[in-house]
Amino acid sequence: MHTGIESPKGVWWKPVHRSEKIWITLAFGWCLVLFAMMPFWHLKGGQNASGIRHRVEPQAFLERAEEFIRAYQVGEDAGFPVVEPPVGSDIYLVARMWNWSPVLRLKRGAQYTLHLSSLDVNHGFSLFPLNVNIQVVPGYDYGLRVTPSEAGDFRVVCNEFCGVNHHNMVGRVIVIDEAVAAGGPDSGAANPGGGR
Amino acid sequence: MKTGFRTCPATSLKVHAQADALIKANAVVATVMLLVGGIAAILVLLTRWQAVHLLDATWFYRVLTIHGMNMLIFFILFFEMAVLYFAGPVLLNSRVPAPKLAWSSFALMVAGMLLIQYTMWAGKADVLFTSYVPLRADPNFYLGVILFAVGALLTVTLFFASLVVARNEKTYEGSMPLVTFGALTAAIIAVITLGHGAAIYIPTWLWSLGVMNVDAQVYRMVWWGLGHSSQQINVAAMVSVWYLLGALTVGAVVLNEKVSRTAFVLYVLFISMASAHHLLVDPGMGSAWKIWNTSYFMYMAVLASMIHGFTVPGGIETGMRIRGYTKGAFEWLRKAPWGDPGFSSLMFSIVIFGFLGGITGVTFGTEQINIIAHNTLRIPGHFHSTVVGGTALAFMGVTYYVIPLIFRKKVAFWGLAKIQPYLFAIGMTIFSMAMTFAGSFGVPRRHQDISFANAPFDVQFSPAVDLVMGIMALGGLVAALGGGIYILVTVWSVFFGEPMDDREVEYVEIRPASGADQPTASAVL
Numbered sequence: 001m002h003t004g005i006e007s008p009k010g011v012w013w014k015p016v017h018r019s020e021k022i023w024i025t026l027a028f029g030w031c032l033v034l035f036a037m038m039p040f041w042h043l044k045g046g047q048n049a050s051g052i053r054h055r056v057e058p059q060a061f062l063e064r065a066e067e068f069i070r071a072y073q074v075g076e077d078a079g080f081p082v083v084e085p086p087v088g089s090d091i092y093l094v095a096r097m098w099n100w101s102p103v104l105r106l107k108r109g110a111q112y113t114l115h116l117s118s119l120d121v122n123h124g125f126s127l128f129p130l131n132v133n134i135q136v137v138p139g140y141d142y143g144l145r146v147t148p149s150e151a152g153d154f155r156v157v158c159n160e161f162c163g164v165n166h167h168n169m170v171g172r173v174i175v176i177d178e179a180v181a182a183g184g185p186d187s188g189a190a191n192p193g194g195g196r
Numbered sequence: 197m198k199t200g201f202r203t204c205p206a207t208s209l210k211v212h213a214q215a216d217a218l219i220k221a222n223a224v225v226a227t228v229m230l231l232v233g234g235i236a237a238i239l240v241l242l243t244r245w246q247a248v249h250l251l252d253a254t255w256f257y258r259v260l261t262i263h264g265m266n267m268l269i270f271f272i273l274f275f276e277m278a279v280l281y282f283a284g285p286v287l288l289n290s291r292v293p294a295p296k297l298a299w300s301s302f303a304l305m306v307a308g309m310l311l312i313q314y315t316m317w318a319g320k321a322d323v324l325f326t327s328y329v330p331l332r333a334d335p336n337f338y339l340g341v342i343l344f345a346v347g348a349l350l351t352v353t354l355f356f357a358s359l360v361v362a363r364n365e366k367t368y369e370g371s372m373p374l375v376t377f378g379a380l381t382a383a384i385i386a387v388i389t390l391g392h393g394a395a396i397y398i399p400t401w402l403w404s405l406g407v408m409n410v411d412a413q414v415y416r417m418v419w420w421g422l423g424h425s426s427q428q429i430n431v432a433a434m435v436s437v438w439y440l441l442g443a444l445t446v447g448a449v450v451l452n453e454k455v456s457r458t459a460f461v462l463y464v465l466f467i468s469m470a471s472a473h474h475l476l477v478d479p480g481m482g483s484a485w486k487i488w489n490t491s492y493f494m495y496m497a498v499l500a501s502m503i504h505g506f507t508v509p510g511g512i513e514t515g516m517r518i519r520g521y522t523k524g525a526f527e528w529l530r531k532a533p534w535g536d537p538g539f540s541s542l543m544f545s546i547v548i549f550g551f552l553g554g555i556t557g558v559t560f561g562t563e564q565i566n567i568i569a570h571n572t573l574r575i576p577g578h579f580h581s582t583v584v585g586g587t588a589l590a591f592m593g594v595t596y597y598v599i600p601l602i603f604r605k606k607v608a609f610w611g612l613a614k615i616q617p618y619l620f621a622i623g624m625t626i627f628s629m630a631m632t633f634a635g636s637f638g639v640p641r642r643h644q645d646i647s648f649a650n651a652p653f654d655v656q657f658s659p660a661v662d663l664v665m666g667i668m669a670l671g672g673l674v675a676a677l678g679g680g681i682y683i684l685v686t687v688w689s690v691f692f693g694e695p696m697d698d699r700e701v702e703y704v705e706i707r708p709a710s711g712a713d714q715p716t717a718s719a720v721l
Contacts, residue, residue, distance in 0.1 A: 001449040001518065004378075004439030004456075004511075005207070005287055009370035012453035020455055020506065027502040031495035034558065038491035041564045042483060049476065049567055050483040078652040099652070116479075121331045122412060124571045124640070128655055131638035133570040135478045137412045138330065142479035155655045157648075159571040159640035161324050163331065164253050167644040170651035 049134060052143030058119040061141060065092035065115075069102050077103045077172065090115060090143070093156070093171070095123035095136045097163050100156045100171025108151045108177050116142045124160030127173070133159060151177035197295060200703030206601060210367075213703040214292040215285040219278045219602050221302060223595070226274035227686055229309075230588075233266030234679050241676070245669035246647055246662070256644040257322050264325030265316065268426075268583065270309050273348055275591050276382065276433050277305070278598075280355040283379035283436065288372065290362035294354060301350030308344030311336055324642060326423065329400055329415040338401035345393045352383045352390070374450050374457065375443070378436030381460040386429045388468060392421030413480035420471040427583060428467040431501070432460065434549070434587040437594050438508045438542060444597050445539040446532060448515040451507050459507070462500035469493040473561040477570050483563075490561050498558055505550045537613045541593025544621035549586025552628055557582060571642075574635030581628040584675075589620060592682050599686065604701055605693035613685045620678030626671025634664045 002008060016024075042048055068083065068091065075082040081102040085091045087110040094101050096119040106112060116125055118138040125134040134142065156171035198213035239259045242250040251259060285292050292298055315321040320334035327333060359380065362368060372380070396418040403410040439456070442448030450456055472489030475481055516528035533539045556578040559565045569575060599607050607613050637658055639646055646665075648655045 001514070003443035003447060003515070004374040004436075004450050005443045007368045007370040007373050008450075008453050012371060014452060014454060016452055016455055019510075020452060023506045024455070024499075024503060027499050027506075030502075031499050034495050034498070034562075035491050038487050038562055041562065042487055045564050047567050048483065048563055049486075051479075053479050053482065080652070122328045122416075126571065126638060126640060128638050129658075131568050131572065131636070133477060133567060133572065135416075135475075135570065137416070137479055139412055140479035155653055157638070157640055157655060159643070160328075161257065161326075161331075161642045164257060164322070166257070166642075167253065167646075167648070168651045170648055170653045170655060172653045 047132065049144070051145060052113065052141075054141045054143070055139060056117055056141040058117070058138055061092075061115075061117045062094060062119055065094045065101075068092045073102070074105065080172075082174075085112065088112065093125070094119060095125070095158070095169075096120050098158070098165040098169040100158070100169065103172045103174070105174045105176060106148050108148050108175050111145060111147045114144045114146045116144065121162050122160045123158050123162050123169070126157040126159040128155040128157050130154070135160065148175040151175045198703055199291075199295075200705045201289075201291075202701050202703050204601060209286055210289040210706065211602075212285050212291045214295040214298065215281050216602055218281045218292060218295075218298055218302065219286075219598070222274045222278035222281070223598060223602075224690065225306065225309075226271050226278065227683060229266045229270035229274060230679070231683050232313075233263055233271055234676060234683070236260075236263035236266060237672070237679075238676050239263075241669055241672040243644065244646075245665055246645075247666065248669075249645070251644070253644045254319070254322070257324065257642075258316065258319060260642060261322060261324050262313075262316050265312060267588075268325060269344070272430055272583070272587065272591075273344075274305070276386075276429065277302070277348065277351045279433055279437065279591075279594075280351060280379055280383060282598075282602075283376045283440075284355045284358035285362070287376050288358070288362035289367040290358060290365065292354070293357045293361045297350065298354050301347045301354065304347030304350065305344050306347075308340045308342070308347060311340030311343065315340065326419065327400070328419070329403065329410045329412055332404060335401055335404040338397050338404055341393070341397050342401060345390050345397070348386065349390045352386045355379070355383050371453075374453060375436050375440045377457055378432055378439060378460050381464050382429050382432035382436065384464050385425060385432055385467060389422055389425035389429060392418055392425060396422060413478065416478060417475060417480065420474040421468065424471040424474060425468050427579070428463060428470065428497070430583055430587040431467070432463050434545065434590045435460070435501075435504045435508070437590045438504070438546060439511070441538050441542040441590065441593055441597075442508060442512050442515065444594075445536055445542065446512055446515050447519065448508070448511040449518070451510050451514060455503060456507050459500040459503040462496050462503075466493040466496040466500075470497060470561065473566060476561075476563055476566040486563065490563075494561060495558075498554070501550070501554060505546065505554075508546060535614050536596075537617050538593045538596045540614075540621075541589050541596075541617040544617055545586050545590040545593065548581050548589065548621060548625060548628075552625065553578060553582030553586055556632060569635065571640060572635035573631045573639045573641050576641050577628045577631030577633075577635055580624060580631065585621065585624040585628060589617065589624070592620065593617060595682070595686055599689045599693070600696055603690050603693075604696045605689050606696060607685060608689040608693050609681075609685050612681050616678050616681045616685065618678075619681065620675055623671050623673070623675030623678055627668055627675055628671075630664050630668035630671055634661055634668060637661050637664070639665070 069081045072083045072085045073081045074084045083102045084105040090113045092115045116136050118136045123136040125136050154173040158169035201210040236259045242248045243256050315334045315337040321337035323331045323333045399410050402408045513528045521528040521531045560569050
């Protein structure tokens with residue numbers, strides 16, 4: 001027997017004691033369980049960040065978002081356009097220093113494809129109070145299929161540091177409880193984007 | 197430059213004069229960095245505690261950058277350089293090869309550190325620890341990181357050289373000790389890490405000079421190859437220190453060299469995969485990439501930690517039983533030297549790292565939990581239990597042995613030193629658990645004002661958040677008190693402390709053992 005600061009002499013590649021074998025087997029088994037859980041929950045679970053991913057020039061993303069706002073704007077809130085897009089459509093949320101635009105008015109139970117991107121630096125999309133968090137990276141369009149499952153007044157908090165006014169960067173999403181005629185495709189099913 | 201060796205009266209190890217000097221220099225700088233980072237920590241804490249809300253936004257983010265860099269880079273890495281000089285030359289009874297180069301690399305690290313400190317304090321680098329492109333800092337910030345990394349890489353290379361020299365000069369018999377082996381894995385991971393660092397900070401420096409472009413997503417991917425892998429240096433170094441402290445405090449034995457060394461090798465092989473879980477909710481990678489990289493191999497590194505989590509306490513128990521504490525199942529634990537700050541630090545480090553840090557870390561590495569944890573306070577809750585409650589506490593514990601063994605001084609304020617690990621461990625446990633709870637309410641990390649006073653839309657957190665943030669502040673202040681005592685004890689002992697004995701330390705030249713002048717290939721291997 002020697003300590004960890006003494007040099008082992010001769011052959012130290014010796015058989016493992018039973019207690020260590022049992023522990024390593026248990027630990028390895030647990031690691032296999034964890035390993036299996038990852039793909040399992042991806043297929044079975046309801047909150048994955050898988051979506052449509054494209055590279056996009058910030059200017060091009062801004063143009064798409066502005067066109068979207070022009071087409072479906074219904075009002076204004078705290079200086080931001082309020083947009084009520086048709087069920088099943090592509091919707092845009094633009095992140096920039098230091099605001100989220102526009103304010104989205106969505107219908108409960110309808111599916112949308114939410115496009116997130118940034119015009120300048122990294123931002124963090126954190127949907128409050130649901131606590132769903134997505135990284136928003138400039139140059140990348142993250143298209144998440146979302147089906148709001150609860151009506152309510154939600155906030156989008158920026159949770160990636162983006163400069164000195166980072167903590168004031170809050171957006172708004174309103175989900176209204178209105179019967180959706182046909183329902184979006186897959187409405188009521190798992191909502192991969194996490195937004196409900 | 198002094199050469200020659202002294203014989204350590206406690207361990208009979210032969211300690212090279214330059215190893216002594218380099219360990220002292222690195223440890224002193226590390227402690228100063230801890231002080232700067234610690235003051236920044238208190239300022240950050242008192243701002244996030246909304247009842248005090250101390251700093252304005254500009255200084256909050258600036259001080260948060262300072263806190264991250266000083267703790268996670270400067271304190272930890274300077275300390276780890278000291279660990280390398282200890283685990284290499286000292287444990288192997290060997291000399292420091294190329295001492296002039298060793299001092300140059302130390303100077304390079306200090307120069308890089310000073311350049312970074314200047315840019316941060318001058319407000320030219322308010323980009324936080326991660327410095328995600330395209331948030332821009334002064335080019336000198338990135339240059340400082342590069343200088344620091346080159347210095348660290350040189351020290352790591354010298355550590356490898358010291359292993360070869362010791363082998364060639366036959367300064368020890370048999371294989372290198374387990375602690376040295378663990379430090380070797382930490383050094384190998386450091387090379388991988390610093391490679392990622394070069395791959396991202398050199399382009400970023402050129403980007404800041406306007407020479408080239410750096411993609412924001414590519415930056416995040418390569419940066420985390422640096423950012424997370426560097427934490428694996430800490431893990432491997434910390435586990436080595438666990439074995440070291442076990443040996444020094446209670447004569448803990450190595451249950452099985454094969455098991456412990458294989459576990460260290462698992463760190464080298466699989467730990468870099470852990471970087472991928474930072475990107476689980478990023479737009480740049482697909483689900484297959486994310487699942488593959490975060491599940492398949494990462495758990496092999498988890499397995500390594502679980503093995504050490506068994507063998508370190510097991511070795512302590514066996515060591516105590518050999519010393520006669522054999523009554524019942526737990527006499528070895530009851531009669532353990534709980535008043536020795538080295539021992540209590542070791543035990544708290546294992547428990548906090550393993551339970552709080554390990555469990556939170558592994559679970560955040562899954563897609564489903566990551567999406568509710570990403571960038572919330574749960575993340576700093578996790579890494580304050582791994583790198584602070586785990587690594588920093590283990591390093592504090594070993595300091596109580598570095599002071600008498602290397603600085604040849606008695607530990608001052610012994611009564612305070614005895615309670616220091618308890619304060620730090622209890623405070624850090626409360627602090628990181630409260631952070632984790634607050635994060636599960638969606639409280640963001642790196643945020644100056646969660647009352648959102650100047651935001652266009654109000655955000656009303658659950659009233660429980662105020663309570664939890666208050667508890668977090670309380671735990672943080674207790675931990676800060678523990679950290680303050682650590683700094684007081686170490687600084688006082690080193691600079692004003694009582695020497696271990698009256699005799700001047702003498703370094704004697706020792707001729708290398710025979711065969712040194714004809715190194716053979718087999719001797720190197």
